[in-house]
Structures are given as structure tokens and as C-alpha cells.
Amino acid sequence: MTDAATPVNLTNHAYFNLEGEGAGDVLDHELAVDATHYTPVDEDLIPRGDHRPVHGGAFDLRRPTRIAEALARPDRQLAQAGGYDHNFVLRPHDGDTPRRCAVLHAPATGRSMEVLTTEPGLQVHTAGQFDGTVIGKSGTRYRAGAGIALETQHFPDSPNRPADPSPVLRPGEEHRSKTVLRFTTLG
Known part of the structure; x- marks a missing residue:
């Protein structure tokens, strides 16, 4: 509860590699995101405020796509x-039942992760800025693409974007959000 209007935009910033910690990068993983639009960013990676269609471009991940293939698509963003360090605009959703918004799959291990959420956005971050300074528990230096974060949330900068879903919690309201990460192994 709050006694004044308060922006609330909680997320989980965990990175995943379904081949295991220290196993290398996630470039051979396949990713599917159920979104028809994404929010482009400026040079400082702040959303510009518009929603751009994904159809046929570098952000079209509606079908499972190998991450290396997706990253090789020519695109200024x-x-x-x-x-990727971009918010995907998820299908409108009403209710408390999370809907599937993304699937990550590692063909080498058969492991898959489904992401289900009640949130309106999914920030996809492929760790392009990892430069080896962070060291994992196995002693591996994490380099670009060592993991992928799939962060369910309201859109970044949404308090400053009246057209985006509002993250503002008002007095008397209760904040509710649900995200489920479902792991399976095919094999």
C-alpha cells in the first residue's frame, strides 16, 4: 500500500544459459517472443516513446529463432x-492468470524455459555489454552473449510516457503481478 502516487516497476534481472553456468554463450539457444511491437531506444538506451512493429525485421521473434541468427540481422537498434536490450510490447492482458510471452530453448541440452506473466512488457537483454570483468562461480569470465535476461515488467520509462501502461500505484490500490518461469527438458 502507498499513501501517495508511486511508480512501481519490479522485475527480475537474472541471466539464463540453459546449457549451464560457464558453458559458453547462448547464441545457439532459440528464442520466441509473443509480441507484435517493441519500443525502440535512443543512443542512451532510453525508450523513444514509439512502438515499432516487429514484422519481418530484426525484432521479429514470433517464431523460434536462433539468437545468433537474430543478432546477425542488420539493424541500427x-x-x-x-x-537486444529492448522492451517487447506484449499482447493486452486482463486478469490474474499469466499468459505465455516467451520460450527459450537450448537444442544442445533439450532444456526449455517458458516465461508466463501478467505484465505488459518483456525486456530482452542478450548481455552484449559483458566484457569478461564479471566472473562466474566456476571461474568463467562472462563475455558478450554469456546469458540472456527475460525481464517481465512495465515498459521502461513508462512514468514519462502517458500512452504506455501506467506503473503508478495510487493510495488504496494494491500492486499485483505474477511471473512464472517453467523449465522442462526434452530428451
């Missing part, structure tokens, strides 16, 4: 962010 990918170049300036060092890969």
Missing part, C-alpha cells in the same frame, strides 16, 4: 545496444 541492435548495433547501438550491442544486441
Whole structure:
């Protein structure tokens, strides 16, 4: 509860590699995101405020796509962010039942992760800025693409974007959000 209007935009910033910690990069993983639009960013990676269709471009991940293939698509947005660090606009959703918004799959291990959420956005971050300074528990230096974060949330900068879903919690309201990460192994 709050006693004044308060922006609330909680997320989980965990990175995943379904081949295991220290196993290398996620470039051979396949990713599907159920979104028809994304929010382009400026040079400082701040959303510009518009929603651009994904159809046929570098952000079209509606079908499972190998991450290396997706990152190789020529696109100024990918170049300036060092890969994906963008919000995908999820289908409108009413209710408390999370809907599936993304699937990550590692063909080498058969492991898959489904992401289900009640949130309106999914920030996809392919760790393009990892430069080896962070060291994992196995002693591996994490480099670009060592993991992928799939962050369910309201759109970044949405308090300053009246057209985006509002993250503002008002007095008397209760904040509710649900995200489910479902792991399976095919094999």
C-alpha cells in the first residue's frame, strides 16, 4: 500500500544459459517472443516513446529463432545496444492468470524455459555489454552473449510516457503481478 502516487516497476534481472553456468554463450539457444511491437531506444538506451512493429525485421521473434541468427540481422537498434536490450510490447492482458510471452530453448541440452506473466512488457537483454570483468562461480569470465535476461515488467520509462501502461500505484490500490518461469527438458 502507498499513501501517495508511486511508480512501481519490479522485475527480475537474472541471466539464463540453459546449457549451464560457464558453458559458453547462448547464441545457439532459440528464442520466441509473443509480441507484435517493441519500443525502440535512443543512443542512451532510453525508450523513444514509439512502438515499432516487429514484422519481418530484426525484432521479429514470433517464431523460434536462433539468437545468433537474430543478432546477425542488420539493424541500427541492435548495433547501438550491442544486441537486444529492448522492451517487447506484449499482447493486452486482463486478469490474474499469466499468459505465455516467451520460450527459450537450448537444442544442445533439450532444456526449455517458458516465461508466463501478467505484465505488459518483456525486456530482452542478450548481455552484449559483458566484457569478461564479471566472473562466474566456476571461474568463467562472462563475455558478450554469456546469458540472456527475460525481464517481465512495465515498459521502461513508462512514468514519462502517458500512452504506455501506467506503473503508478495510487493510495488504496494494491500492486499485483505474477511471473512464472517453467523449465522442462526434452530428451
